[in-house]
Amino acid sequence: MNHSASQAPGGPARIITSRPAIAGDIPKGFEKRFEPASLDECEFIRLPSVHERCRLTGLSRSALVSTAKAAGAFISVRLPGKVRGAVLIDKARLMEFLRSQVVMVKEGEK
Numbered sequence: 073m074n075h076s077a078s079q080a081p082g083g084p085a086r087i088i089t090s091r092p093a094i095a096g097d098i099p100k101g102f103e104k105r106f107e108p109a110s111l112d113e114c115e116f117i118r119l120p121s122v123h124e125r126c127r128l129t130g131l132s133r134s135a136l137v138s139t140a141k142a143a144g145a146f147i148s149v150r151l152p153g154k155v156r157g158a159v160l161i162d163k164a165r166l167m168e169f170l171r172s173q174v175v176m177v178k179e180g181e182k
Contacts, residue, residue, distance in 0.1 A: 092116060095128075099158035101151045116147070116160040128163070129170065136161065143169030 093109035096118035111117070111128055119133055120126050126136050137159075140146040145165035150157030 094118065094160065095163075099149065099160075101154070102149065102158070114163060117163050117166075119159050119161070129166070139169070140166055145169065 091105060091107045093114045094106045094116045095109055095111040095114035098106045098108060099118075106116075109115075117126070117128060119136060122133060125132055129136065129139075131139060137146065140161045143162075143165050145162040147160040147162060148157055149160060
């Protein structure tokens with residue numbers, strides 16, 4: 073990945089100057105807009121196939137959709153004039169949401 077980032081005073085600011093990275097297959101027609109990346113390096117993940125689980129979270133496809141929507145990480149992309157599109161999930165938002173849920177459960181146990 074050819075990313076450039078800068079850090080702002082008071083906290084890290086992530087400014088990306090290359091194409092967004094996706095783990096998994098790049099949606100058809102979007103090859104010039106995204107670049108492939110490993111699961112560790114990607115910004116977005118794709119939904120797993122039917123009856124499979126997410127390689128990152130272990131969630132089922134439907135649980136991943138529900139969780140991504142609750143986290144504000146669900147992104148639907150579609151080319152102009154096309155009926156079908158693809159679903160991408162913002163990995164950082166999803167993981168932040170899941171971590172916050174774990175913290176809430178741990179605080180509730182105290």
